[in-house]
Amino acid sequence: MNLTNNTGIEKLHMYIEASGEIVDHIPPDPANIAVVILAAGKGTRMRSKLPKVLHPLLGEPMIYHLLRAVRHTGIPPERTAIVVGYSGEEVANVVKKQGNYLIVYQDEQLGTGHAVKCAENELTKLENADTTHVLVLLGDGPLVKAHTLNRLIQSHLTSNPLVTLVTTEAENPYGYGRIIRDGKERFCQIIEEAELLPQQRNLKEINPSLYLFQGKWLWENLRRLEKHPAKGEYYLTDLPAMALKTIAADELHPVQTMKTDFEEVLGINDRVQLAEAEIIMRHRVLRQHMLNGVTIVDTASTYISATARIEADTILEPNTHIRGKCIIKKGCVIGPNTILVEATIGENCVINASMVENSTLKNNVSIGPFSHVRPGCMLEEGVYMGNFAEVSRAHIGADSKQSHFSFIGDATLGKKVNVGAGTITANYDGKNKNKTIIGDNVFIGSDSILRAPLTLGDDATTGAGSIVTKNVEPGVTVVGMPARPIRRKSVSENTENKEE
Ligand code: UD1
Ligand code: CA
Secondary structure, three states, X not given: OOXXXXXXXXXXXXXXXXXXXEEEEOOOOHHHEEEEEEEOOOOHHHOOXXXXXXXXXXXXXXXXXXXXXXXXXXXXXXXXXXXXXXXXXXXXXXXXXXXXXXEEEOOOOOOHHHHHHOOHHHXXXXXXXXXXXXXXXXXXXXXXXXXXXXXXXXHHHHHOOOEEEEEEEOOOOOOOEEEEEOOOOOEEEEEOHHHOOHHXXXXXXXXXXXXXXXXXXXXXXXXXXXXXXXXXEEOHXXXXXXXXXXXXXXXXXXXXXXXOOHHHHOOOOOHHHHHHHXXXXXXXXXXXXXXXXXEEOOHHHEEEOXXXXXXXXXXXXXXXXXXXXXXXXXXXXXXXXXXXXXXXXXXXXXXXXOEEEOXXXXXXXXXXXXXXEOOOOEEOOOOEEOOOEEEEEEEEOXXXXXXXXXXXXXXXXXXXXXXXXXXXXXXXXXXXXXXXEEOOOOEEXXXXXXXXXXXXXXXXXXXXXXXXXXXXXXXXXXXXXXXXXXXXXXXXXXXXXXXX
C-alpha cells in the first residue's frame, strides 16, 4: 500500500458500518493482512454451556460484531482464521453462516500463544504469506470498531515495526495484562494480572489484546514461547518483549503502541461485562440512527439490532424493539411497545403496540394497537389492521381492512376486502394447513368462519355469523350455517307467489 499516493480527498472513503459507526478514512489495502481470532476458550466465568463467543450481544452471537468490523476493513473471510476449541463444531457452524472463514481447531487450550500458533498452517498457505502481517484479535472483545482496526493497520504498515499493539487506560484495570514502560515511556513488556508485583497493580495502561505482527517474525518466534508454570499456558503477551530483544537497540523501535478508548476493547469474561458491552453497543447503534435522521423518543427503552436499516424521519416511540435485519423506510411511526423481527416496513407506516415478524409491509400500512403479523405475510399498500388482528402466511391486498379481532392464516386477500370483526379462516383441519382465497372487494360479515380450502370470488359477501364451507361465486351473498347463497327472487317467481 502506498499511503502517500492515497491521501487525495477523492480517495477518502466514507461509509456507515452496520454497528453504527461512520468510517471516514482511507481503508488500507487488505491484501497483505491476515487475521487470527481466538475463540477456543470455554469462558468459564460465564458459567454457561454455551461457548462464550456465541453469547448474544444485541441479539446476535457476540463474535458476529467482531467479524463484521474485520470485514469492514476489507479483509475477507478467506484470510481470517478463527481458532475454536471448546464446543468447536458449534462455534464453527455459527461463524460459517457469516462467510467462508478458515476454521482452526485448538484441541487443548494451552494459552493464547499456543492458540495463535494453531493458525500457522492455514495462514502460511495464503497468497503473499511471506509479506503478510497478522492481526490478532480476541473473540471475547466484540466492541472494537473497523475504524480502529484500520488505524492500527495504517500505523503499522507506515512505520513497519515487528509488532504494533493497541493499549488503553482502564479506570479499573483489574484482570487485564498491564503495559510496563521504562523511564522514557518506551514499551518494555506486558505482565499478566497474576504475575504483577504489588507496586505494578495500580498501573492503568492495559493490554486489550489487539496486535498486528509481521507474519514471518510471528511464526518464527511463537515456537520460542515458554510455558508459564502457574497456569501451564503459553502467553501471547510474552511476544512483544521478545521483539524488543530481537533487534539491536539502535535500530527502529521494534514495538509500537497505539492508544484507543477503553470502551472499544472491553473484554467479556462474565455476564456483568456482557451487560456492560450490551449498553455500549446499543447506544452506539442508537446514536448512529439519530445522526442519520431517525427520532428516538426514549433511548433508554429502544433496542435496535446492529443490522437494521432505518430511513430518516421515522420516529421510534418508547419501548420499541427492532430485531434482526429489519428495513424501515422513511416517515414511519413505530411504537410505543412494538416488536419488529426481520421485518421490511414501507414508507409512512404506523405500527402501534404490535408485533411484526418476518413479513413485508408496503407503504402507508397501519397496524394496531395489539395486533400480530406472524411470519410469511405481505401487506400491500394502504392495508389497515386495527385491534387484535392476527395474520399468518397471508397476502393482504391493497386497502383491505381488518379492523377488529380476527384471524387470517394461509390466505390470499384481494384489494379492498373488508374483514368483519370475529372473522376466522379455519385453515387447519388437524393434519394440513389449507388455503383461503378471497377476491377483490369481498365483504366478510362479522363472526364469519371461512372453512379452508375455500375460494370467495370478487365482490362476494358473507352474512354475519355464517359458516362458509363451499366456494362462493363472484358477486354472490352467502348466509347461515352452513352458508348458502341468498336466492334473489325473479319477477315471475314473485308473481307466482302472489297467485298462490
Ligand atoms: C488476555 C491477555 C491479557 C489481556 C486480556 C484482554 C494473555 C495471556 N492475556 O487475558 O493480557 O489483558 O486478554 O482481554 O493473552 N483463548 C484460546 N485458547 C487458549 C486460551 C484462550 O482461544 O488456549 C481465547 C479465549 O477463548 C478468549 C481469548 O483467547 O477469547 C482470551 O482468553 P482469556 O482466557 O479470556 O484471556 P484473559 O485472561 O482475558
Ligand atoms: Ca478475556
